[in-house]
Amino acid sequence: MGIEVYNQQNAISDDPYILVLKLYEGVIKYLSFVKSAMEEGEVEKKFTYINKSIAIFDELRNVLDFDGGEVAYYLDGLYLYQIETLFSAGIDDNINAVNQVMKVTQGLIDAWKEETGL
Numbered sequence: 001m002g003i004e005v006y007n008q009q010n011a012i013s014d015d016p017y018i019l020v021l022k023l024y025e026g027v028i029k030y031l032s033f034v035k036s037a038m039e040e041g042e043v044e045k046k047f048t049y050i051n052k053s054i055a056i057f058d059e060l061r062n063v064l065d066f067d068g069g070e071v072a073y074y075l076d077g078l079y080l081y082q083i084e085t086l087f088s089a090g091i092d093d094n095i096n097a098v099n100q101v102m103k104v105t106q107g108l109i110d111a112w113k114e115e116t117g118l
Contacts (some may be wrong), residue, residue: 017116023060024109027053031102038093040052041063052065057083078104 022087030053057079064072082101089097114118 023056024105027105031098034098035095039088040094050086054083054086
């Protein structure tokens with residue numbers, strides 16, 4: 001579901017490196033919507049965008065190459081932790097937790113760009 005959701009936002013690319021970058025960017029975008037929904041008391045919108053963010057993290061987990069080394073295992077745990085954090089943040093209306101996931105995701109964007117030269 002994660003890739004399908006983000007492909008609808010014009011993220012279609014033949015380059016898997018660009019696709020991963022767009023998925024990370026999609027998380028940031030959707031989490032900004034989560035924060036707005038929390039501030040406005042829009043429960044349904046909040047969970048819609050949390051679910052979209054989680055779907056992206058799930059898709060990122062699905063494409064990890066565990067034969068490629070320890071990084072995949074690290075990322076799997078990191079993605080899983082972000083998913084758990086978002087579940088809790090949605091229940092508790094915890095904007096600070098959403099900000100933390102955004103910060104981690106921005107770090108992933110920066111590292112991905114540095115590693116891939118994008």
